[in-house]
Amino acid sequence: MRWAAQILFRSRLLGWRPYSSYVSQMRYLLRLKEDDEACQLALQSGSFLLYHRLAPLLHKAEQGGYRAAILQAADVKGILRKLDRDEQLLEESFLIGCSENQVAQFSLDVGGLEREAVEELCGGVFVDLKKAFFLLPGQDVSPVSRGHALIHWHQTHSYSSANGLPTKRNQAGSQRVCQTSRITYYPQMAPVAIVLVTDGRQCLLARQPSFPRGLYSALAGFCDMGETVEETVRREVAEEVGLEVQSLNYTGSQHWPFPHSSLMVACHATVNPGSTQVSLSGAELEEARWFSVAEVRGALSRGGPPRRGEGGNPSFWVPPPFAVANQLLQEWINQQGHLVAGF
Numbered sequence: 484m485r486w487a488a489q490i491l492f493r494s495r496l497l498g499w500r501p502y503s504s505y506v507s508q509m510r511y512l513l514r515l516k517e518d519d520e521a522c523q524l525a526l527q528s529g530s531f532l533l534y535h536r537l538a539p540l541l542h543k544a545e546q547g548g549y550r551a552a553i554l555q556a557a558d559v560k561g562i563l564r565k566l567d568r569d570e571q572l573l574e575e576s577f578l579i580g581c582s583e584n585q586v587a588q589f590s591l592d593v594g595g596l597e598r599e600a601v602e603e604l605c606g607g608v609f610v611d612l613k614k615a616f617f618l619l620p621g622q623d624v625s626p627v628s629r630g631h632a633l634i635h636w637h638q639t640h641s642y643s644s645a646n647g648l649p650t651k652r653n654q655a656g657s658q659r660v661c662q663t664s665r666i667t668y669y670p671q672m673a674p675v676a677i678v679l680v681t682d683g684r685q686c687l688l689a690r691q692p693s694f695p696r697g698l699y700s701a702l703a704g705f706c707d708m709g710e711t712v713e714e715t716v717r718r719e720v721a722e723e724v725g726l727e728v729q730s731l732n733y734t735g736s737q738h739w740p741f742p743h744s745s746l747m748v749a750c751h752a753t754v755n756p757g758s759t760q761v762s763l764s765g766a767e768l769e770e771a772r773w774f775s776v777a778e779v780r781g782a783l784s785r786g787g788p789p790r791r792g793e794g795g796n797p798s799f800w801v802p803p804p805f806a807v808a809n810q811l812l813q814e815w816i817n818q819q820g821h822l823v824a825g826f
């Protein structure tokens with residue numbers, strides 16, 4: 484222990500702080516958000532996710548499927564030069580994260596450039612975000628979704644909602660300030676509660692008319708102003724299916740870029756097994772049904788939407804693994820497994 488204390492003491496004398504790499508990463512990101520010059524410098528050696536009118540750039544992965552295309556600053560500058568555009572376009576990027584070795588990551592919409600020309604120069608393809616979600620592996624969904632959300636927020640907040648005058652972004656894109664009133668605007672997310680309701684034996688899933696055929700998902704709803712997540716869950720379940728939640732517990736969360744930018748807060752809830760009669764209200768849901776463990780297990784193992792010519796039961800499928808609704812279903816199935824094992 485003595486030598487460890489000595490190393491700690493000496494490193495402090497030398498000004499080196501024994502932070503974990505995570506803490507260093509987060510401190511670096513914070514500095515880039517607060518210091519425009521540091522962020523401008525980081526742009527010159529950063530990595531970039533490109534979008535064309537909000538459609539992310541993907542490329543074919545060697546092992547099959549698609550990955551988010553990650554370009555280096557020099558690649559982006561090269562593309563801009565070849566297309567006769569000013570390299571300053573790089574400064575329109577937004578900071579979305581940084582790697583463990585402190586390479587800053589940015590998202591940049593090149594909607595002003597010719598789509599096909601950029602695709603050809605990058606060897607990739609711009610794909611609509613919803614479609615991209617089905618093509619990308621799980622680890623790419625979060626940065627692509629974050630980059631998309633930030634670009635969209637800036638594109639729709641160029642003017643102050645208080646006086647209609649222009650707002651100016653900081654270099655990182657973590658805020659915009661109205662130049663006249665000095666009001667600061669921050670990127671916003673709408674909180675949404677998503678809940679898997681069970682009666683101990685079955686779980687309740689529902690369909691909106693806009694869902695693709697056969698897709699059922701957990702109940703979800705935007706939080707009203709002033710509500711807690713618990714209140715939203717109880718209200719949404721009562722509103723949408725006419726049931727009263729007995730107990731609920733939080734399990735996880737997810738950023739969701741649809742319809743704009745939401746923070747999905749995921750919960751499990753139970754209703755009294757004696758009161759499971761569903762009654763729909765309004766036009767939001769076209770159907771809500773109870774599903775057995777076997778039905779859900781089958782849908783989870785079949786994966787996402789049924790592909791043409793594939794077997795399985797196209798009349799029931801559930802959101803794919805990148806959606807938190809899928810996580811709720813996995814957790815419920817795992818819990819049922821334990822209940823059976825412990826019986």
Ligand SMILES: NC(=O)c1ccc[n+]([C@@H]2O[C@H](COP(=O)([O-])OP(=O)(O)OC[C@H]3O[C@@H](n4cnc5c(N)ncnc54)[C@H](O)[C@@H]3O)[C@@H](O)[C@H]2O)c1
Pocket residue numbers: 673675677700701702703704705719737739741742745747767802806807808809
């Ligand atoms: N990631 C997942 O697994 C998953 C699964 C299901 C739903 N979702 C998402 O949850 C979100 C909410 O679900 P829902 O549609 O059932 O919500 P909902 O039941 O609250 O109904 C939507 C309606 O709420 C109103 N509304 C209130 N505040 C709003 C806001 N800030 N933004 C948009 N509309 C608002 C609108 O009238 C809208 O038509 C959807 O965007 C959906 O994409 C995600």
Ligand SMILES: [Mg+2]
Pocket residue numbers: 702703704723767
């Ligand atoms: Mg809803």
